[in-house]
Amino acid sequence: MKKKFSYLVKASLKKKIQTKSFKISNVVLAILIIGIINIDSIITFFGGNFNNDYDYYIIDEVGVYETFENQLSLTSKSIYGEDKKINISKYEDDINNLEDKIKEKNSNIAIKFLSDADNIFKVELISKEKIDTIEYQVLLSTFSNIKIFVGSWNTGCTSISNNPELCLDSWLKPKND
DSSP, X not given: OHHHHHHHHHHHHHHHHTSHXXXXXXHHHHHHHHHHHTHHHHHHHTTOOSOOOOEEEXXXXXXXXXXHHHHHHHHHHHHHOTTOOOEEXXXXXXXXXXXXXXXXXXXXXXXXXXXXXXXXXXXXXXXXXXXXHHHHHHHHHHHHHHHHHHHHHHHTOOSTTSOHHHHHHHHHSOTTO
C-alpha cells in the first residue's frame, strides 16, 4: 500500500513540476519575495531617500528657541535613534533671504513662532516640498510639548509637587477672572 501511495505522489509531483505554469509562477513568486525584502534598497537606488537630514531655520518671536531645540532633539532621538542629524539655527536675517535658502535644498525648513494670545503661540512652516510624514509628526509632537511646557510655566505649575488639578484649573480659567 505504501509503495502505491509513494509512487502516486512522486508521479503527480513530477508531472506538476514539469509544467510551464508551475515554473513561471515560482519564478514570479521568487522575484516578488526578493523585491519585497529589498524594497528600501530599490527605492534608494532610484532616488528615494529615507534618511533626510533637515536643516531648520527658526524665526522666534515668542522666546522658545532653546526649548524647541532641546525638545526636537529629544523627540528625534526617540523616533529615529542616535543617527539622525539635526541642524537647527536661529534666523535673524531678512525673510526674503530665508525664502532663497529654503529653495536651495529640499530638506530646508523654516519655522516661525508667532505670538498668539489664545494658543500660547502660533507656528508657520515653510518648505520647498512636502515634509516627510514622520518628520511632520515629530514636529507636531515637539510643538505640543513646547505648548504644554510654556503653558505650565506661565501658570506657575512648574514642579511635580503642585496639585495637577489646580494647575489644570488655572490653565483653563478665562484670562479675565
